Amino acid sequence: MSRVLALCFLLLAAVIGFLHIDSRPIWAPFALTSSQVIEEVDEPENSKTKSVNKDSLPRPQSDWLPDTGAPSVHAASLIALNDGAVRAFWFAGTREGAPDVSIYSSVFDVKSANWSAPTVVMDRISAEKGLSRYIAKLGNPVPARLPDGRLQLFFVTVSIGGWAGSSISVITSDDEGLTWSNPQRLISSPLLNLSTLVKSPSIAFADGLLGVPAYHEWIGRFGEFLRVDAGQVIDKRRMSSGRSAIQPLVFVNDAQVANAYFRQTRSSGLPKQIPVSHTQNAGQTWQLSEDLAIANPNSAVAGLTLKSGARILVLNNIESGRYRLVLLMSDPKVGQWQTVEVLEDDEALPNAQRKEFSYPYLITVDGDDAHLAYTWDRKKIRHRYYSSAWLKQAYSKMQTEAQEKSQEANALSQEVQ
Amino acid sequence: MNALVMSSLIQTLALIELSITSAVVCIWALQKFSPNPFPFVANVFLVLLIANILFWPLGMDLPLVAYVRGVTGDLSIVLTLILWSSLLPSHKPTPIAFKLAVAIIALCFYPFALGLGMIDPYAWGYGSNVFLATVLLFALVCGLANWSKGVWILAIAIIAWSAHWHESANLWDYLLDPFLAIWAICTCIGMMYGRKRDKARSGYLFRPG
Numbered sequence: 326m327s328r329v330l331a332l333c334f335l336l337l338a339a340v341i342g343f344l345h346i347d348s349r350p351i352w353a354p355f356a357l358t359s360s361q362v363i364e365e366v367d368e369p370e371n372s373k374t375k376s377v378n379k380d381s382l383p384r385p386q387s388d389w390l391p392d393t394g395a396p397s398v399h400a401a402s403l404i405a406l407n408d409g410a411v412r413a414f415w416f417a418g419t420r421e422g423a424p425d426v427s428i429y430s431s432v433f434d435v436k437s438a439n440w441s442a443p444t445v446v447m448d449r450i451s452a453e454k455g456l457s458r459y460i461a462k463l464g465n466p467v468p469a470r471l472p473d474g475r476l477q478l479f480f481v482t483v484s485i486g487g488w489a490g491s492s493i494s495v496i497t498s499d500d501e502g503l504t505w506s507n508p509q510r511l512i513s514s515p516l517l518n519l520s521t522l523v524k525s526p527s528i529a530f531a532d533g534l535l536g537v538p539a540y541h542e543w544i545g546r547f548g549e550f551l552r553v554d555a556g557q558v559i560d561k562r563r564m565s566s567g568r569s570a571i572q573p574l575v576f577v578n579d580a581q582v583a584n585a586y587f588r589q590t591r592s593s594g595l596p597k598q599i600p601v602s603h604t605q606n607a608g609q610t611w612q613l614s615e616d617l618a619i620a621n622p623n624s625a626v627a628g629l630t631l632k633s634g635a636r637i638l639v640l641n642n643i644e645s646g647r648y649r650l651v652l653l654m655s656d657p658k659v660g661q662w663q664t665v666e667v668l669e670d671d672e673a674l675p676n677a678q679r680k681e682f683s684y685p686y687l688i689t690v691d692g693d694d695a696h697l698a699y700t701w702d703r704k705k706i707r708h709r710y711y712s713s714a715w716l717k718q719a720y721s722k723m724q725t726e727a728q729e730k731s732q733e734a735n736a737l738s739q740e741v742q
Numbered sequence: 743m744n745a746l747v748m749s750s751l752i753q754t755l756a757l758i759e760l761s762i763t764s765a766v767v768c769i770w771a772l773q774k775f776s777p778n779p780f781p782f783v784a785n786v787f788l789v790l791l792i793a794n795i796l797f798w799p800l801g802m803d804l805p806l807v808a809y810v811r812g813v814t815g816d817l818s819i820v821l822t823l824i825l826w827s828s829l830l831p832s833h834k835p836t837p838i839a840f841k842l843a844v845a846i847i848a849l850c851f852y853p854f855a856l857g858l859g860m861i862d863p864y865a866w867g868y869g870s871n872v873f874l875a876t877v878l879l880f881a882l883v884c885g886l887a888n889w890s891k892g893v894w895i896l897a898i899a900i901i902a903w904s905a906h907w908h909e910s911a912n913l914w915d916y917l918l919d920p921f922l923a924i925w926a927i928c929t930c931i932g933m934m935y936g937r938k939r940d941k942a943r944s945g946y947l948f949r950p951g
Contacts, residue, residue: 331893332885335878338897338904342874342913345904349869453804457753459812484812509749512910515855515864516920518815545857557911560868566860611860 632692765792848923867914
């Protein structure tokens with residue numbers, strides 16, 4: 326009799342379970358931004374623009390995120406606000422991983438070019454109370470914009486061990502980041518939910534859910550694509566495997582196709598280049614493809630697609646160290662990356678005096694400009710603004726050079742024939 | 743019910759659940775040092791006492807159970823119910839076949855779920871009909887093998903997952919956790935070692951002269 330009752334209860338559980346699966350949203354295509362919808366990339370400006378001297382354009386503006394008084398700062402991220410301002414997040418404390426590390430935020434007013442006084446968005450004690458568990462330290466904050474207009478902030482917490490013991494939590498704001506909800510924990514790993522981190526911007530799906538490029542760095546070091554609905558992971562897909570690629574940065578090509586560029590964590594003897602993964606079904610499956618032939622010293626890569634179709638990357642293009650940071654630009658039709666600006670370079674200094682320039686993060690406010698934030702020697706966060714005019718000029722110059730190179734190559738091949 | 747209340751309820755229920763589970767583990771450890779098993783009433787009293795000590799902050803920033811949760815997260819429903827049911831007067835040992843199955847599943851599951859290759863069995867737990875059907879089949883086999891408690895436990899785990907009882911939306915997290923896996927693997931190893939030892943002893947005693 327007890328067995329019959331148990332089996333009847335199992336039948337009930339089966340019905341409820343299958344109904345639950347049926348109620349889940351199916352995997353949706355990527356939502357396209359204006360830059361991906363435009364089929365024809367804007368032609369380079371007319372010959373007048375081409376002839377404009379680069380020096381006549383306003384140089385990119387640089388400033389610093391406000392000082393929190395903490396000796397160590399790291400992992401800045403940015404998001405555009407509805408009024409055109411930019412909100413930054415970063416963590417600061419006595420050192421990376423210290424219990425006194427808090428996540429700070431400040432708003433950049435584009436008109437006055439000033440940062441507001443920093444405010445604490447999350448500290449260890451608030452995270453503990455909100456998540457109802459012990460938290461030892463806080464890490465990377467990464468903001469996202471929900472389709473309903475609210476802001477979300479994903480951030481890393483660790484209860485035990487180093488960064489390998491990380492989990493991701495999320496808070497939500499209805500007022501552009503002035504106030505935040507209680508944190509929610511994202512569950513993304515079967516082993517005590519250990520070792521999932523976030524660094525790069527999220528991707529929007531057409532159904533309004535978020536695709537969060539995350540990564541593991543404990544037993545394995547690999548990327549994972551989390552499908553997140555209201556602060557809950559409802560699906561995830563592996564972007565790489567093994568111990569060689571973390572911090573995926575996703576470039577969406579169209580509703581189904583995207584590329585992910587990784588920070589390489591390969592063992593010595595293997596190429597120190599940017600690993601690449603590719604999806605053709607909106608992130609449901611990923612295949613590793615050929616490396617991007619740009620040096621990477623095991624450091625984060627930031628990227629962005631502009632309305633014009635141009636793509637930019639900011640990274641350390643060296644095989645070891647983080648003493649040089651450059652801005653690269655590419656026309657996706659051609660696929661070649663060219664260095665447009667060297668942001669920082671301590672190569673001439675002795676090893677001991679070289680500073681660290683790392684963890685770049687890029688956003689655009691109007692699709693034509695770019696805001697960049699990066700860690701400057703772990704002491705400060707530098708912010709750099711590229712106007713649309715400067716980026717357009719750099720893009721057309723890059724295209725002209727690419728055309729000239731291609732013509733030269735054609736001429737050479739004709740001569741050979 | 744708004745999301746805030748729901749989120750707060752999930753946190754509170756998770757802390758209560760883990761407080762009781764931690765109390766059961768404490769009683770299990772205490773019984774190891776006792777020559778006689780505790781009576782059921784004593785077990786209930788101890789569970790209530792220890793669980794309350796763990797659950798309430800008692801003047802600290804966080805209750806003690808929050809420190810446990812910081813390390814363990816939410817335990818699976820299967821482990822929770824196996825532990826809780828171990829205090830019942832009618833408790834019977836968990837069948838070795840179940841432990842063996844859990845050990846084999848865990849040994850196959852964790853390496854792939856933690857990054858070996860591009861196949862991630864953990865992702866099946868988010869909404870795979872085939873995976874749910876397999877779990878149901880496993881529960882059915884438990885029933886056919888006359889272990890009704892297993893059927894109840896697995897059915898409750900499936901319902902808890904459907905109701906989003908824990909923070910996780912993944913069915914695996916309701917069925918399996920590392921502590922359940924370690925318990926199953928250790929029990930299986932202990933059993934195999936015990937059999938080997940018994941065989942060796944009997945061989946020594948009855949070896950033809």
